[in-house]
Amino acid sequence: MSRKLPIVLGILFCLITNHSISQVIKEVEGLYYNTTGDLYTGTYTEFYESGNKRIEMNLVEGKRNGKITLYFENEKIQEVRSYSDGLMDGTWITWNDNSVKIAEATYKRNKKHGKWYIWDDNGVKRYEMEYSEGEKVGTWYIWDENGNLLKERKF
Structure with a gap:
């Protein structure tokens, strides 16, 4: 019995801790409260029912701030986002479930800003776009699945 007690206590601690973590924070209209x-x-972390990490983010005074990482249920990284003072700001990168990068975008104070890229699930670049303060700018490109340029458009 004495060997089982630490195991039982460990399991109870994990269950209580996971329950507490999921209940400590509540989001209301984009702000997070204890x-x-x-x-x-x-740091705020959410978990799938399996116990695997689903999302991990930094919060400052209730607002998203810094890097946010989203995970597939198998714990591979799905997306990394960047926020500043609750606003989308910086580079966002998305991967498929095979860990192939499929998107890269940048934001500046909640507006699309800079180069945006989209790749297909095989890693072939399909789109390249550019924004400045939310407005389409520069030359946009579209490629086919073999990497051949299909379309080019200037803004």
Whole structure:
């Protein structure tokens, strides 16, 4: 019995800890609050029912800030996002479930800004676009699945 007690206590601790983590933070209209109703500052992690990590983000005074990582259920990285003071800001990268990069985009204070790229599931670049403060600019390109240029458009 004495050998089983630490195991049982360990399992109970894990269950209580996971339950507490999922209940500590509540999102209301884009802001995150702790159980006392105060804006939360710290690392916030959500889990799939399997216990695998689903999302991990940094919060400052209830707002997303810094890197946010989303995971597939198998814990491979699905997407990395960047925020500043609750606004989309910086580079976002998305991978498929085979860990092939399929998108890269940049934002500046919640607006599309800079080069955007989209690849197919095989890693072939299909689109290249550019934005400035949310407006389409530069030359946009579209390629076929073999990498041949199909279309070019200037903005």
